[in-house]
Amino acid sequence: MRYRVLLVIWLLTDVLLFIATYALAYFIRVGWIFSTDFPFSTYVVSVCLSAPVWLIVLATTRTFGLSRNQTSLRNGAYITYAGFVGTALVTLTYYFAFTAFFSRMLLIIAWVLHTGTTWAWHITFDNWKRRMLRKFPPAFPTLIVGVTRESRALIADMQQHKNALTPVAVIDGYGVKDTDIYGVPVRGKLNKIEDVLREKRVTHLIQCAELEQSMNLLGICRQHGIHYMLLPSVLGIVERDERIETLAGHPVTVVSPKEKIWWWLFQ
DSSP states (O other): OHHHHHHHHHHHHHHHHHHHHHHHHHHHHHOSSOOSSSOHHHHHHHHHHHHHHHHHHHHHTTTTOTTOOTTSHHHHHHHHHHHHHHHHHHHHHHHHHHSOOOOHHHHHHHHHHHHHHHHHHHHHHHHHHHHHHHSSSOSSEEEEEOOOHHHHHHHHHHHHTTOSSEEEEEEOSSOOSOSEETTEEBOOSGGGHHHHHHHHTOOEEEEOSOGGGHHHHHHHHHHHTOEEEEOGGGGTOOSSOEEEEEETTEEEEEEOOOOOGGGGGGO
16 A cells, blocks of 8 residues: 555656746746746646646656666656657647647757756665555565575665665575574574464565476465566576566576677667
8 A cells, every 4th residue: 555655656756847848948948937928837738738648658668666766768768759759738728728829948848857857866766665565564575485585685685775675584495504694584494484484464576586386386476476586697607697577478598798888779
């Protein structure tokens, strides 16, 4: 429920920001007056009609995904793309509704303002959202299965960057001497998994080792309605250059040869 409320707030604030930045662009372009040649009322109606469609376009890029890094260049590119679509929507809506064009400079100002403020707001809101989701009790308590170098690094990153998925326990197939890993308690071996799932009300499970237990862990997750996640290192992939794609409608893990840095745009 906490995440859903935060998501609704995020969506609503994005729509309001869209309208506000376009309204600000109007006054920057025509001055701090209501122009009779270019009525503010007709302009803002076009903006309001375009805002929900723009939001849908932005959502299709998975910008609002739980694990999306809002500071990444890829995410900035998605927001920029959605900003172009939003500007086009406002232009077309205004033209078809009122059969008139308006200032091209206003469109440029609106696009720059909206794209920049949206990205900045997403970064700010995401930081606040993560803190809210990690407050006790965490919204997404996560169980880590397997103690390896990769799982230790994962836990450290999740704790340092306050990931929305909050590690609450670690279990290992063979047992380890550690009592905790970066503040996350180690609860023993795999025979403790059912107790941990009930006690911590786990919503996500991340498998970081024990490849032979994959089917058992997946079955347990399905039985309890838990999100199952697999660290690529379990399959021996440790270079962190893998990605998930679809092939003939089937999900596949892809590891490509080294390419030019700009080639990710076409992958």
